[in-house]
Amino acid sequence: MAAAKTKKKTAKPRASENGAVGSGEVLTLAEAAAYLRVSEDDVKRLVAEQDLPGRFVGDSWRFLKSALQTWLGTPVGARSGNEAFLALAGSWKDDPDIDEILRNIYKQRGRPMTEEEE
Structure with missing residues (x-):
């Protein structure tokens, strides 16, 4: 009788108790541009024109790597319900x-x- 195969569960990165994410997940403008392989000006344009998720904090931009990955996987024409209605x-x-x-x-x-x- 063959032994049953079991899948190993991989641990998902978890937010800390207060909801904060690890510093490796938060990217600067330069890091986000490098990750997306575009210029910093292109990243700013994508924030303004194509809803690239980012925040201007203090005097600099911050981006969640996971949010950039989600944005990359979203079809260009996809819109939220309110955006589609408008x-x-x-x-x-x-x-x-x-x-x-x-x-x-x-x-x-x-x-x-x-x-x-x-």
């Missing part, structure tokens, strides 16, 4: 069918579109 604002502005769509919505709800229709 991205739709104005998207139907020039839709030729929007008036008919709205009439049907109000009709299905059994409500008038305007107060005058009551």
Whole structure:
């Protein structure tokens, strides 16, 4: 009879009791740029334009390595629920069918579109 194989559990890095992470996990601007293999100016631009997670603390930038890894693994078009909702604002502005769509919505709800229709 073959012996059953067991997976060894690897210990996950844990935050200390107060929630602090190890100093090896916190990167400076230069370290984050080196980790991402881009310039420091590119890192600042990515923070502003592509939601790269970082904090300006005192007079310098700080980045969590794990947050950078998560950001790298997130598709470019992925957005939070609120961001996705706001991205739709104005998207139907020039839709030729929007008036008919709205009439049907109000009709299905059994409500008038305007107060005058009551």
